[in-house]
Amino acid sequence: MKANTKYTALEILKEAGYKNAEDKFGKFRVVIGGIMGIVKPDHVVGISEGTKNLEITVGIETKIIKVLSSKNAEVSDGARETLDNDGRIELKRQEKIKK
């Protein structure tokens, strides 16, 4: 994982080694890098520039993963899919307003 990059919560949990990661959301407390209240696997999280270690808590288990530095802002494949979906939702909203 790289800093200055957007990932989905699911990608981050998988990277941290949680098995059946998709089943954790909504059933366990999920905290990623201090962000609480994560209940959806497609929740997009930006890993702040300069981050070296990312702390992930699921339920009462906490894991820390190493984060590589990155000067360029990037978007993971999973986060790209979520952002594309969000874009389609926005298009529908605008079409409704036009009608």
Place this chain on the structure above:
Amino acid sequence: MAVYTWYLQGTSPTTIEATDIIQFAGATFGSAITVGAFNDSTHVESSVGADDSSSNGPKNSKFISQSGGTGGDSQVDIGAGTVDLDTVSTANCPLKINFSDAASVTTTGHIFYAYDGTTTTAVPTDVTFYAAEQGDANWTNAEGSAAGVTITDDTASTSHDYYILISASPESVGLKTAFKLRSELTYS
């Protein structure tokens, strides 16, 4: 104490002070945009009407289409022709907002939008406004707080940078002043 700093990016950044104006214009500072067209340039105008960004080569993002790009992506012109919105780099986003705090904090629930300058839920008067966070596939018609662009939650840090593309179009003739930009976030 938390500090917000806004910049108009360019060859050098121009800090946007609290009393400054972000000016959307035609080709040059102070020039009009045709009704229904979008900004060809963006500037920082001081409270006394001076062009504060004149020597900084300010960036500009011009709305081209909502879904005419690759796979339904929005399109933008950042000065070198039309490209997909999600290909624009952070350095080419006109607006950079830095949020910092003495403590390492997360930022969540962050939205960015335009309003009429009085009521945050109200749309700007006679202006069509689009915005997007760097990496977004589509523009958001970010008029009023209910329609704000969702900015990605950021993990804990003492400093957070947000890169935003902005574009505006007049719906009638005349200077538009009932038109302000606003960022709202929760930090903890």
